[in-house]
Amino acid sequence: MSRPFRRDGEQIVVSLSAPERAAIAALPEVIEAAGDADGRFAYQAHPDDPGAARRYQELVGEDLASLRAADRAAFAAALGADSLDVELAEAFMRVVGEARIVLASRLGIEEDGWEESASIDDPEIAMLHYLGFLQNALVEVLSNPE
Amino acid sequence: MTAPLTRPVDEPTVDETYESDRPWQVVVWNDPVNLMSYVVWVFRKLFGYPVEKATELMLQVHHEGRAIVSTGPLEKVESDCHRLHHHGLWATLEKT
Numbered sequence: 550m551s552r553p554f555r556r557d558g559e560q561i562v563v564s565l566s567a568p569e570r571a572a573i574a575a576l577p578e579v580i581e582a583a584g585d586a587d588g589r590f591a592y593q594a595h596p597d598d599p600g601a602a603r604r605y606q607e608l609v610g611e612d613l614a615s616l617r618a619a620d621r622a623a624f625a626a627a628l629g630a631d632s633l634d635v636e637l638a639e640a641f642m643r644v645v646g647e648a649r650i651v652l653a654s655r656l657g658i659e660e661d662g663w664e665e666s667a668s669i670d671d672p673e674i675a676m677l678h679y680l681g682f683l684q685n686a687l688v689e690v691l692s693n694p695e
Numbered sequence: 696m697t698a699p700l701t702r703p704v705d706e707p708t709v710d711e712t713y714e715s716d717r718p719w720q721v722v723v724w725n726d727p728v729n730l731m732s733y734v735v736w737v738f739r740k741l742f743g744y745p746v747e748k749a750t751e752l753m754l755q756v757h758h759e760g761r762a763i764v765s766t767g768p769l770e771k772v773e774s775d776c777h778r779l780h781h782h783g784l785w786a787t788l789e790k791t
Contacts, residue, residue, distance in 0.1 A: 592780040594773060594788045609777045616781050639740075646733060646783045653728040661727045661757070681730055688732045692739070692746075 553683060554638075556690045561638040563631055570628055572679070576648040577621035583651040590617075590650075620644050635691065642687040649680045718791045719772040721765045725756050726785050737782045738764060741775065766791060 553569070555562050565573075585591055592613070595601035623640035627633050633641060652673050653663075667674045723734075731753055738749035742765055755762035764786075765775045772788050779786035 592776075592785070594776045594780075594786070596787055605773060608773070613777065613780055642733075643782060646729065650728050650783060658727055661725070663727055685730055685732050688730070688736045692736055 553686050554690045556693060557632070560632040560634060561687075561690055563633060572676070573645075573648075573683070574625075574628055576644055577625055580617075580621060580644070580647050580651055583655070587654050589654055590647075617647070620647075638687060638691060642684055642691070645680050645684045645687070649677055649684065652677045652680070718766055719769050720763045720789050720791050721772050721775045721779065722761050722787050722789055723752075723756050723764050723779060724785045724787070725760045729783060731757065734784065737779070737784060741778050741782070 551564060553563065553565050555564070593602055594605045620640040620643045623637055624644040627637050627641050630637075656663075656667075656671075656673055656677070664678075667677075669675055669678065734753045734756065735746065735749045738744050738752055739746060742749075744752070752762045752764055764779075765772060767775075769788075776786045776788055
């Protein structure tokens with residue numbers, strides 16, 4: 550696979566092919582459709598203190614949902630772009646990460662080492678690996694400003 | 696929503712200033728999905744850690760199942776925890 554992202558000053562240049570862009574276009578919908586049946590996104594800052602958990606949820610619960618929705622909107626807007634600013638690239642990276650979490654949940658992945666027994670012939674496993682490749686590429690360009 | 700106040704106003708209460716200033720810690724837990732490189736990036740981005748410190752914490756999460764990534768008063772660690780959740784990491788709070 551060719552290098553999907555490279556840094557150009559403050560911009561992240563995107564070199565995704567049309568088929569690659571098409572393959573990931575539905576990620577926001579995949580995340581939204583999955584909901585949170587297994588509670589992976591039901592983050593608990595205070596798992597052993599119901600009172601504190603309620604207060605924390607009231608404080609940031611809606612905010613987190615809004616941030617996640619804003620990331621998905623940013624991803625959709627960025628999908629056709631040839632370059633992204635850093636903020637947009639970070640939102641793009643978070644959506645790719647969330648999609649990996651959703652796919653892994655659907656596949657029943659709960660332990661480290663799943664890669665060793667996973668079949669690359671499974672389309673969802675293949676997508677999980679591809680999204681990992683994209684996320685790692687974004688980490689590299691966002692970690693190296695020059 | 697919070698419950699209505701039912702106790703008498705002169706009832707002794709916990710010193711809330713003291714409670715809110717007690718040091719807390721943010722714990723990040725291992726998960727099988729997030730990439731190691733991504734977790735290092737998140738620790739650097741959110742906490743400003745040098746790559747060596749961020750990598751050490753990531754490896755501690757990976758091998759030991761958890762690591763303390765920040766400490767401080769409740770308001771600060773709740774903000775830290777919120778930002779970790781926004782980045783897809785499983786984080787909780789504990790009193791030190």
